[in-house]
Amino acid sequence: MTCYQEIFCPECCSNHITKSGRTEQGTQRYRCHIEGCSIKTFLLDYRYKAYMPGVKRQVVEMAINGSSIRDTGRMLGINNNTVISTLKKANHIYTGKPY
Numbered sequence: 001m002t003c004y005q006e007i008f009c010p011e012c013c014s015n016h017i018t019k020s021g022r023t024e025q026g027t028q029r030y031r032c033h034i035e036g037c038s039i040k041t042f043l044l045d046y047r048y049k050a051y052m053p054g055v056k057r058q059v060v061e062m063a064i065n066g067s068s069i070r071d072t073g074r075m076l077g078i079n080n081n082t083v084i085s086t087l088k089k090a091n092h093i094y095t096g097k098p099y
Contacts, residue, residue: 010053011039050078050086059086 007017009032020031020041031041039053046052055076062072069087073080 007044009034009037009039010042012037048078049076050082056086056090059083060090063087 006015007030008015009017012032012034014032014034014037016033017030018033020029022028023043025047027043027045027047029041029043032039042053043051049055055078058076059072059078062075067075069080069083073083076083
């Protein structure tokens with residue numbers, strides 16, 4: 001008896017998904033085939049938490065609410081340097097100025 005798991009894109013919630021190879025660690029990679037979707041490929045379970053969808057948005061929101069860099073890294077389980085680089089890139093995106 002085979003087991004079937006329906007997979008949805010984390011960005012557009014579409015089920016038009018195909019397998020797209022494996023990572024170096026052996027985790028299955030998936031590809032979304034919707035034209036307007038901003039995600040090309042994704043994983044179901046990420047080894048590094050900073051790559052998970054929504055983490056970069058959480059970093060920016062925590063900074064706006066006054067959390068420190070060390071607090072943000074500790075709460076989200078990511079490195080402090082990742083928090084800093086995410087905030088630098090977010091500043092570039094929101095203001096339009098080069099960083």
